[in-house]
Amino acid sequence: MTYSFQFRDVFAAWEFLLDGLVLTLELSLVTMVAGLVIGLAGAAGRVYGPAWIRRPIAVYVETIRNTPLIVQLFLIFFGLPSAGLKFDANTAAFIALSINLGAYSIEIIRAGLEAIPRSQIEAGQSLGLSGLQVFRHVIVFPALKLMYPALASQFVLLMLATSVVSQISAQDLFHMASIIQSRTFRDFEVYILVAAAYLALAMIFRLLFAGLYQLVFARR
Numbered sequence: 598m599t600y601s602f603q604f605r606d607v608f609a610a611w612e613f614l615l616d617g618l619v620l621t622l623e624l625s626l627v628t629m630v631a632g633l634v635i636g637l638a639g640a641a642g643r644v645y646g647p648a649w650i651r652r653p654i655a656v657y658v659e660t661i662r663n664t665p666l667i668v669q670l671f672l673i674f675f676g677l678p679s680a681g682l683k684f685d686a687n688t689a690a691f692i693a694l695s696i697n698l699g700a701y702s703i704e705i706i707r708a709g710l711e712a713i714p715r716s717q718i719e720a721g722q723s724l725g726l727s728g729l730q731v732f733r734h735v736i737v738f739p740a741l742k743l744m745y746p747a748l749a750s751q752f753v754l755l756m757l758a759t760s761v762v763s764q765i766s767a768q769d770l771f772h773m774a775s776i777i778q779s780r781t782f783r784d785f786e787v788y789i790l791v792a793a794a795y796l797a798l799a800m801i802f803r804l805l806f807a808g809l810y811q812l813v814f815a816r817r
Contacts, residue, residue, distance in 0.1 A: 617773030636702025709744030
C-alpha cells in the first residue's frame with residue numbers, strides 16, 4: 598500500500614503552527630532563566646548553607662527529580678485550585694517547568710561548586726577578597742565553566758519537554774499541531790512537521806549554547 602503525502606492543508610494552517618512555536622520559545626526561554634536562578638540559589642544554599650536550609654532543598658530536589666513532569670503539571674493546574682490557587686494554562690506551564698528545571702539545575706550546579714578545590718577558595722581569601730567576591734570570581738565562574746555542557750543539555754531537554762504542556766491546553770507547538778491534525782486528518786504529515794520543528798529548535802539551541810560558551814568561557 599502506497600501512502601500519498603499531502604502537506605497542502607497542513608501548510609495552509611501555518612499561522613497556528615507559528616503561534617504555537619512562539620509560545621514554545623517563550624516557555625523555553627523564560628523557564629531557562631527562572632530555572633537557572635533557582636539552580637544557583639538552591640545549589641549555593643545546599644553547598645554553603647546551614648542544615649536547616651540544606652535539608653528542605655534536598656527534599657525539593659529529590660521530590661521533583663523522582664516524579665514525572667506531567668504529574669507536577671497536573672498538580673499545579675488541576676490540584677492547586679482546590680486549595681484556592683488557580684492559574685491559567687500558560688502560567689501553570691511556566692511554574693511547573695521552572696520548578697522542574699530548577700531541581701535539575703541545583704544538582705548540576707552543586708556538582709560544579711563542589712568541584713572547585715578548597716585551596717583555590719583559600720587563595721582568594723588570602724588575597725583579601727570578601728566572601729561575596731570569592732563566591733563570584735573564584736567559585737561561580739570556574740564552576741559554571743565546568744557545569745556548562747550539562748546545564749546546556751538540560752536546557753535543550755527542557756525545551757523538548759515543553760510539549761507536555763499541551764495536556765493542559767496550553768497552546769504550544771504540539772497543541773496547535775494537534776488542532777491541525779483534528780481538522781485535516783493528516784496525522785503523518787502534521788507530526789513529521791512537528792518533529793522537524795523540534796529537531797530544528799534543538800539544533801539551534803545547541804549552536805547558540807556552543808557559541809555562548811566560546812564567547813564567555815573559551816576566550817578567557
